[in-house]
Amino acid sequence: DTAVSQTPKYLVTQMGNDKSIKCEQNLGHDTMYWYKQDSKKFLKIMFSYNNKELIINETVPNRFSPKSPDKAHLNLHINSLELGDSAVYFCASSPTREGGIQYFGAGTRLSVL
Amino acid sequence: GENVEQHPSTLSVQEGDSAVIKCTYSDSASNYFPWYKQELGKRPQLIIDIRSNVGEKKDQRIAVTLNKTAKHFSLHITETQPEDSAVYFCAAMANAGNMLTFGGGTRLMVKP
Numbered sequence: 339d340t341a342v343s344q345t346p347k348y349l350v351t352q353m354g355n356d357k358s359i360k361c362e363q364n365l366g367h368d369t370m371y372w373y374k375q376d377s378k379k380f381l382k383i384m385f386s387y388n389n390k391e392l393i394i395n396e397t398v399p400n401r402f403s404p405k406s407p408d409k410a411h412l413n414l415h416i417n418s419l420e421l422g423d424s425a426v427y428f429c430a431s432s433p434t435r436e437g438g439i440q441y442f443g444a445g446t447r448l449s450v451l
Numbered sequence: 452g453e454n455v456e457q458h459p460s461t462l463s464v465q466e467g468d469s470a471v472i473k474c475t476y477s478d479s480a481s482n483y484f485p486w487y488k489q490e491l492g493k494r495p496q497l498i499i500d501i502r503s504n505v506g507e508k509k510d511q512r513i514a515v516t517l518n519k520t521a522k523h524f525s526l527h528i529t530e531t532q533p534e535d536s537a538v539y540f541c542a543a544m545a546n547a548g549n550m551l552t553f554g555g556g557t558r559l560m561v562k563p
Contacts, residue, residue, distance in 0.1 A: 381495065439497050441497075
């Protein structure tokens with residue numbers, strides 16, 4: 339009964355490949371996010387969706403494409419993976435777009451070789 | 452956009468001592484300030500938060516203070532224990548954008 343779950347937990351792949359990370363929340367929240375945490379632990383917002391609608395899109399390369407089939411799911415697809423994409427990617431959710439507590443998933447550690 | 456600075460980047464204390472982590476923010480419209488704790492290999496978890504209509508909030512051994520005029524807020528942990536060892540992140544958010552901007556993190560080490 340994990341609140342925010344993301345798969346896979348680990349992802350090791352070659353440069354140039356395309357990969358997806360899935361996220362699901364069972365909290366009934368309206369808003370979901372993707373964050374990137376680099377090797378120095380900096381946590382940076384990438385995208386935010388509110389009820390399937392994109393509301394935040396930080397300066398992320400267009401190789402990254404989020405998709406929200408419904409408000410409980412927010413997936414992240416990455417094309418043409420590069421070495422610099424190696425990081426831990428966290429999904430999170432919050433009750434509304436007006437902010438408040440954000441609940442994080444366990445993270446996906448992506449290693450691009 | 453918002454910029455959040457956090458200091459120190461590492462902090463080592465003896466068990467039982469207090470620890471203080473400080474953050475400054477740039478956007479005067481920010482009105483929500485959470486603190487997250489991230490243990491090694493785990494997800495960030497909220498430990499305490501404060502909104503701009505209060506100056507201080509306390510929850511057992513942890514407290515947060517906010518100075519809106521100076522645009523800074525601090526986390527105070529008293530009677531530290533080894534299990535408090537983790538990376539702590541401050542963050543700021545303005546309601547209008549619902550975007551959390553995180554500080555760079557503080558690695559707290561509590562020595563037994």
